[in-house]
Amino acid sequence: MSRKIKLLLAEDEPSLGQIVKESLETRNFEVIHALNGEEAYELFEKEQPEILVLDVMMPKKDGFTLAKEIRQENSTIPIIFLTAKSQTKDVIDGFQHGGNDYLKKPFSMEELIVRVYNLLDRVSLKRNLEKIPIGEFILNYEKQKLHYKNDTELLTHRECELLYYLSEKKNEVLDRTFILNKLWGNDDFFNARSMDVFISKLRKKLKKDPSVEIINIRGYGYKLTC
Amino acid sequence: MSRKIKLLLAEDEPSLGQIVKESLETRNFEVIHALNGEEAYELFEKEQPEILVLDVMMPKKDGFTLAKEIRQENSTIPIIFLTAKSQTKDVIDGFQHGGNDYLKKPFSMEELIVRVYNLLDRVSLKRNLEKIPIGEFILNYEKQKLHYKNDTELLTHRECELLYYLSEKKNEVLDRTFILNKLWGNDDFFNARSMDVFISKLRKKLKKDPSVEIINIRGYGYKLTC
DNA sequence: TCAATCGGTTAACACTAGTTAACACTAGTT
């Protein structure tokens, strides 16, 4: 497993802060949670995080002011601002450069994660170096390779992504539209047919171990069993 | 596939609501999100969720008032209250009974999930990887397969679900409307006829072992005997 | 006993998914 990334989260709403913290932790971040701007600055000094996620509206010191101060010490650390809907665009634009990005509330964790990884430029962090067992097979996501005993088969990027998502939900149903949106961007007719083709290809490649199957659940999606 | 559980979430803070919704969705819930007490009541009527998660402090109608109204229509539906730290214990205690539970903000998703499952009384979250014996047959729910001696028959998803529910209540009567609501979503005429067809198909497949029978109890449902 | 209702069975149908091959496009190579 790769090293945890230390992230400073400054968010004063306790409920939201707690859940964002937890979600990031399950994704293998080490989260330092500050409840206001001043505390955030102290924790930044003390903990030296790699990336900051700052709520703009906070008691004691707002996110922008905090960012200016931190930038004097560290001009490269990536910062993501969490802004309220009411925030005017031009104020945000003033901070839209360098290692900065922003996210309007309400946001989804997926959006936050994507931005975090983009700024860290470590897109494939979570999938790093993982050897995923699928029955007798071993999937190496990084190398797009599928091992079976002494054989190794190369997977294309699409095949690999698809199998990876299936393997994440082993023995559970993976939603059709979820895959389509995730991998193809939308779930229109043609993409759906394209996916069918890939399912077909994967089944062929997974035939070596008869205990591994991709089962269709009509109208819902697929289930990888092993 | 294990059908999605419909859950009504009433939470007025948009950021928190969005993230709780998303987290529940990744755990395979169907989440109906209401932004205030009135909307929550309307959605409760319309969507008929299985469980409610209500913020206590909400605009237009607070969680407790809402719960009282809903309890008049449905005295058994599980309700989880999300309470602020300031909420006094005795007020909460007034609602601590029956299918109720509460959770202090800030809470973690894990805590919420545990309470949801507790109230739903679904211990068997991950469905049996186990092989279910039905007379001389063995049902493998995961793989949708029905084994008989050396033969293996593939079941469709519907067949498998239906047989699974029957096998859970072996030698007991399984309610018609229960199956219909569980598998088809509602118990209208057409779905009922559709189910008849599936019962018919299953009987055909179960013929190999004459000791296994699906017996109809007119007006009530079916009994799988073996 | 007879109509009414419920459930059983079969087949037709509509729709979804599976498979294969042809095609278009990209990137790398000569």
Add this chain to the structure above:
DNA sequence: AACTAGTGTTAACTAGTGTTAACCGATTGA
């Protein structure tokens, strides 16, 4: 620029699944 290999999309055909319809028998209550 031409050639090649690899990848993903589109198309055409086939197979599988669940719903609807039609017809029938069984059970029930008036």
